[in-house]
Amino acid sequence: MGMLDGKAALVTAAGGGIAGAIARRFGAEGAAVCCVDVNEETVAKTVADIEAAGGKAIARVCNVADEAAVKACVDETATIFGKLDVVVNAAAASEPLHTVANMPLEVWQEVLDVNLTGMFLVSKHAIPHMQAAGGGQFINISSTFGHIAWPQRPAYMATKGAVRQLTRSIALDFAPDNIRANSILPGAIETNRLLARTPTMEQVRAKMVPLHPIGRLGQPEDIANAAAFLASDQSSFMTGSDVFVDGGFTAV
Amino acid sequence: MGRLEGKVAFITASGGAIAGATARLFGAEGAAVCCVDIVEENVNQAATDINDAGGKAIAITCDVTDDDAVRTAVDKTVAEFGKVDVCFNAAAYSEKRHRLADMPLDMWKSVIDVNLTGMFIVARHVIPQMQAAGGGSIINVSSIYGVVGAKERPAYCAAKGGVRMLSKSIAVDYAVDNIRANSIMPGPIETPRLLARNPSIEAVIERHGPRLHQKRLGKPEEIAQTALFLASDDASFTSGADMIVDGAYTAF
Numbered sequence: 001m002g003m004l005d006g007k008a009a010l011v012t013a014a015g016g017g018i019a020g021a022i023a024r025r026f027g028a029e030g031a032a033v034c035c036v037d038v039n040e041e042t043v044a045k046t047v048a049d050i051e052a053a054g055g056k057a058i059a060r061v062c063n064v065a066d067e068a069a070v071k072a073c074v075d076e077t078a079t080i081f082g083k084l085d086v087v088v089n090a091a092a093a094s095e096p097l098h099t100v101a102n103m104p105l106e107v108w109q110e111v112l113d114v115n116l117t118g119m120f121l122v123s124k125h126a127i128p129h130m131q132a133a134g135g136g137q138f139i140n141i142s143s144t145f146g147h148i149a150w151p152q153r154p155a156y157m158a159t160k161g162a163v164r165q166l167t168r169s170i171a172l173d174f175a176p177d178n179i180r181a182n183s184i185l186p187g188a189i190e191t192n193r194l195l196a197r198t199p200t201m202e203q204v205r206a207k208m209v210p211l212h213p214i215g216r217l218g219q220p221e222d223i224a225n226a227a228a229f230l231a232s233d234q235s236s237f238m239t240g241s242d243v244f245v246d247g248g249f250t251a252v
Numbered sequence: 253m254g255r256l257e258g259k260v261a262f263i264t265a266s267g268g269a270i271a272g273a274t275a276r277l278f279g280a281e282g283a284a285v286c287c288v289d290i291v292e293e294n295v296n297q298a299a300t301d302i303n304d305a306g307g308k309a310i311a312i313t314c315d316v317t318d319d320d321a322v323r324t325a326v327d328k329t330v331a332e333f334g335k336v337d338v339c340f341n342a343a344a345y346s347e348k349r350h351r352l353a354d355m356p357l358d359m360w361k362s363v364i365d366v367n368l369t370g371m372f373i374v375a376r377h378v379i380p381q382m383q384a385a386g387g388g389s390i391i392n393v394s395s396i397y398g399v400v401g402a403k404e405r406p407a408y409c410a411a412k413g414g415v416r417m418l419s420k421s422i423a424v425d426y427a428v429d430n431i432r433a434n435s436i437m438p439g440p441i442e443t444p445r446l447l448a449r450n451p452s453i454e455a456v457i458e459r460h461g462p463r464l465h466q467k468r469l470g471k472p473e474e475i476a477q478t479a480l481f482l483a484s485d486d487a488s489f490t491s492g493a494d495m496i497v498d499g500a501y502t503a504f
Contacts, residue, residue, distance in 0.1 A: 165413030168401030
């Protein structure tokens, strides 16, 4: 008996490290999972993993900033699974290092479109299905950089701060529909994304581990554990919360 | 001797109540003020009031989402007053009440454009001037709804949460240039804008109930006084801070 038996979930960025781990965990816990990503190859791999482990999943290639594509993807998921009651909003882009004054407007706009408007669009089109299902859960991936600052990432941080408040807005407005919404704020999680700015994981560890009192980088499974809890009925009184999963990074 | 003697301030939305009160106070404290607003009549009035009171001000009509227009406005301020070393970013508006699933994408985007991208655009053009001036203070108006949720205002909440982190991003990246950046989070303030959404001040006080611990709304001048502190050298070690000015609204 899984924690998420009978639930139907949609997970964006499911080809990536963190959301991929969430999708696999949801599948293992009994949820039917629609894995969404812009990358066809990586999302197919996540689905294959879920199926190989005996779970149920489908793959959809979709850009979350494209409203028509999002609506089609969400509606199709509900049709195939018979409902949609869990959404994990994890799709996010990050700018190349810039400060405000030297960042081109287009770079800013692109990060806002994916990280913020994409989350708005997926949520907007998922809500009617959750209402029809009698309730639902949103798990929105913010970041410790939605809480504290870091050099040269203004657009990423602005969107991650905005995600926390968008989540509270959903929590307030849809509480009467039995829809809950919570943010997860991960610390440094060991994924390929960390290698975008630092050549090797050893160098990432040397830089980031000392900032995490727990003494290691987080693993994607650490975030998946929190997401499974928030998607399950164990968290039935939690809504509008910021769930820090950061090894103590922001506690000091 | 005013507390802002010798400083030059660029103030957006200064045709409005909060930024208007700030512009008048800054003018009275000796700053030369560039009053910016999208409504020509209101911004002219703010500049006239400052000049009539013996201060120094110019008015510029400008849409903060227009990158070229903002650059021109900042250049004009420098041409007139020689530099810019204080920036009060207050341009914002709120959507008509909608729950997320009922909000048209265009409405979401227009709120994000003004409230969040507008602040990015103003910041990117004032920062080089502050660097040239040897330092500066950026004051971004967030909201208590950048900290807690508000009903039926998803875009406003998201944008104000974004503003909070954008300020911290600037604070970290430009500390080396002697530029400080802080957010102010006003609670409910007695302004014409508030009355446009509500039948009366009494109705607003009634609606907020026990959270208004002082049994009154805040006044625009109370936000202006906080801005004065942040603009002045009294705040020389205050950067990246959230200044909550809400009569304990969010403390309870």
